[in-house]
Amino acid sequence: MSTADDASKHAPGTGAADDRADGAGGAIIFAFVIGLAASLIVGWVVFPKLLYSQKRQPIDFNHALHLGLEDQNCESCHFFREDGSFSGAPALAQCIGCHAEVQGDSPDEIRFVEEYVQKGREVPWLIYSRQPQCVYFSHVAHVRAGGMDCVSCHGHIGESERLPVYEENRISGYSRNLWGHNIAGFKKDSWDRMKMDDCAECHAREGVTQASVQTTKEGCFVCHK
Amino acid sequence: MKIEGEQGKSKKYGMVIDLDKCTGCGACMVACMAENNVPFKQDESDKRLSITWMRVYQLTNGKAFPDADICYLPRPCQHCEGMHEGHSPCVSVCPATATDYDAQTGIVSQIYTRCFGCRYCMAACPYHARHFNWWDPVWPEGMEKYLNPDVSVRMRGIVEKCGFCFSRYQKAMEKAHYEGRRELEELEYQTACTQACPAGAIVFGDLNNPQHRVHQLAQPDPRRRGRPGNPKAFRLLEELQTYPKVYYLSSREWVHKAGHKAELIKEAGAHH
Numbered sequence: 001m002s003t004a005d006d007a008s009k010h011a012p013g014t015g016a017a018d019d020r021a022d023g024a025g026g027a028i029i030f031a032f033v034i035g036l037a038a039s040l041i042v043g044w045v046v047f048p049k050l051l052y053s054q055k056r057q058p059i060d061f062n063h064a065l066h067l068g069l070e071d072q073n074c075e076s077c078h079f080f081r082e083d084g085s086f087s088g089a090p091a092l093a094q095c096i097g098c099h100a101e102v103q104g105d106s107p108d109e110i111r112f113v114e115e116y117v118q119k120g121r122e123v124p125w126l127i128y129s130r131q132p133q134c135v136y137f138s139h140v141a142h143v144r145a146g147g148m149d150c151v152s153c154h155g156h157i158g159e160s161e162r163l164p165v166y167e168e169n170r171i172s173g174y175s176r177n178l179w180g181h182n183i184a185g186f187k188k189d190s191w192d193r194m195k196m197d198d199c200a201e202c203h204a205r206e207g208v209t210q211a212s213v214q215t216t217k218e219g220c221f222v223c224h225k
Numbered sequence: 226m227k228i229e230g231e232q233g234k235s236k237k238y239g240m241v242i243d244l245d246k247c248t249g250c251g252a253c254m255v256a257c258m259a260e261n262n263v264p265f266k267q268d269e270s271d272k273r274l275s276i277t278w279m280r281v282y283q284l285t286n287g288k289a290f291p292d293a294d295i296c297y298l299p300r301p302c303q304h305c306e307g308m309h310e311g312h313s314p315c316v317s318v319c320p321a322t323a324t325d326y327d328a329q330t331g332i333v334s335q336i337y338t339r340c341f342g343c344r345y346c347m348a349a350c351p352y353h354a355r356h357f358n359w360w361d362p363v364w365p366e367g368m369e370k371y372l373n374p375d376v377s378v379r380m381r382g383i384v385e386k387c388g389f390c391f392s393r394y395q396k397a398m399e400k401a402h403y404e405g406r407r408e409l410e411e412l413e414y415q416t417a418c419t420q421a422c423p424a425g426a427i428v429f430g431d432l433n434n435p436q437h438r439v440h441q442l443a444q445p446d447p448r449r450r451g452r453p454g455n456p457k458a459f460r461l462l463e464e465l466q467t468y469p470k471v472y473y474l475s476s477r478e479w480v481h482k483a484g485h486k487a488e489l490i491k492e493a494g495a496h497h
Contacts (some may be wrong), residue, residue: 082398134338134377136395140402211235211329213311214319219327221334225377225392 018049048183052167052176058123059112074150074158086139089125092117126166128177129154129194136225146206155191199223229307234408235267237306237331238389239432239470240416241442241458242299246426247281251295254279256421257301260390262372264379276356278302278387279418280422286479296480299427302354302387302416303461303469306451314467315346315355323384330472331432332389340383347384350460352469373428389429390416411437432470443472459484465475 016122066072076089093115102113116123131137142148150158156165167176180193187193190202204210205220212219257263257279269275284296297488305313311326313333319325323339324346326332347355361381366370372378373393380383411430419429430437432445444454450468453459458472461484475481 081405082400082403083396084403085400087395089430132338134336136375136392138395138399138402140399144405145402145407209329211327213326213328214316214322215325219329219332219334220322220325220336221327221332221388222335222389223331224338225335225375225395 001076010160044183051170051172055126055166055168057126057163057166058106061162061163062108063158067159080140080144084138087125092120092122126175128157128164128166128175130175131178131194132174134224136223152190153194155189196223231486235329235331235433237432237470238394238414239304239331239439239443239445239472240301240389240419240429241428241439241472241474243426243428243442244296244298244473244475245477246424247297247299249283250423252421252423253299253418253427254281255439256417257387259371259418260373261376261387262378264358264360266360266363267485274359275386276358277355278354278385280353284480284483294477294479296475296477296483298460299418300352301352301416301471302333302389303352303467303471304331304389305467305469306331307468308466314349314351315339315347318345318349320345325403329466330391330394332391333386334388334391335384335386337377337379337383339383340419342382342384344384351465351467355384357384358382387464391412393417440470442474 024089066077067074077087077094079087081087081170095112099109099113102110112123115121143150143152168174169176169179178194180187180195182192187198200218201221208218208222210217243482258265258277261278263276263278265275279299279301282298282300284298286292286294288294295346298423305315307313307326311328313326315324316326316333320343321339321341323337323341324333324335325332342357344357347357354488358379358381360386362378373392375396394409397409400413401409403405411434414429416427416429419427428442430439432439432443432451434440442455443451443458445451446454450466452463453468453472455474456477457474459475459481460469460472464485473480473484
């Protein structure tokens with residue numbers, strides 16, 4: 001404020017200076033627009049590229065091919081144990097019955113059999129949906145008690161022919177699937193993002209007990225350990 | 226606030242510890258540390274710095290032989306219900322919502338990633354049940370492999386405490402969901418200390434459920450904020466009105482007294 005007042009005191013009689021200021025104003029606006037555009041590009045395009053490193057799975061697994069085989073369904077590889085725990089990513093034991101020897105000529109299968117099956121090494125699968133260590137998640141509560149399908153949280157990985165590229169946040173080490181692929185955090189489908197609020201929002205909607213005294217929402221120990 | 230009838234199926238997990246049975250062996254402390262990935266240092270001689278979710282104290286009646294008597298008192302987090310339901314001392318001072326009271330289970334939770342270490346809760350807790358991590362945990366070579374994957378490990382600068390082995394509740398619920406149940410049996414969810422106690426001094430269960438042993442032993446009176454109906458039972462520092470969910474049993478008068486601030490006992494006595 002005060003600087004504007006000071007300037008107006010000196011202004012009368014210095015018309016030439018005013019003209020020069022107008023010309024400079026155009027240049028400033030131009031520089032501002034260029035700068036803004038550059039920052040937006042850095043922020044929306046370059047930054048996400050820098051923030052996430054891209055990794056390939058050790059073996060490219062083809063869901064569509066395997067589900068086309070006889071007697072194969074999700075439970076052949078992703079099943080519940082009797083204590084209610086979830087098997088998660090399959091172990092070699094689920095593959096050995098068919099892959100003790102190379103069957104076709106896919107390079108992925110050859111590598112899988114030679115490097116893992118024959119050496120008895122488990123495949124170090126990268127888990128897209130892996131939550132931070134402090135989070136407790138229960139498949140049986142959602143799939144059995146809640147009757148939910150895999151797609152609502154994982155999307156269509158289970159029908160895909162190739163596993164997607166795994167993107168890891170360089171700072172936190174978390175998978176990009178938690179934050180979602182839209183850097184602004186927008187989501188279209190229910191599986192686009194899996195942050196705390198996404199879990200909590202569905203829980204509030206589905207009426208999972210809201211018993212926290214502090215927040216009157218859900219108790220923290222429902223999803224944390 | 227809520228009266229018992231209205232609580233429906235909500236639980237109030239609690240513990241009853243029989244001090245006449247406790248031999249002070251410390252098995253509960255060891256089991257607790259192993260179950261909950263509690264960190265320790267090479268030199269644990271300074272007890273102000275050590276982290277003991279479950280800690281056994283030794284009490285003496287201060288008398289000379291032949292009247293001398295001692296009592297061992299195991300102290301987990303008391304999971305106080307507080308003046309209004311859930312306003313336990315620690316929960317009401319936490320500025321970060323890192324500690325919370327779950328009205329569904331009656332358990333006071335502590336979310337380590339949320340805690341920023343102001344330690345108000347430690348100052349507020351009258352039972353010294355909360356501990357501060359002055360250092361990052363360092364496990365002896367190879368011991369990381371024995372950590373419990375169901376309990377997250379903590380870092381330097383945050384407060385931790387007993388959570389009634391809540392991960393065991395989560396595990397038990399998974400089995401229940403698998404079998405299409407929503408209710409747990411009494412013995413499906415038991416804390417590590419309860420199961421480790423060779424004397425059977427620690428009993429754990431739902432205080433709201435008359436079938437559970439904790440209910441039968443403590444006989445909590447819902448109209449008097451859970452005060453024990455069993456004359457053998459008492460709670461620590463009852464006069465502070467923290468309304469803990471850990472009850473102690475003893476037939477010895479001096480042990481009951483040791484659980485209170487002496488002056489306040491008389492007052493409370495005059496009251497009722």
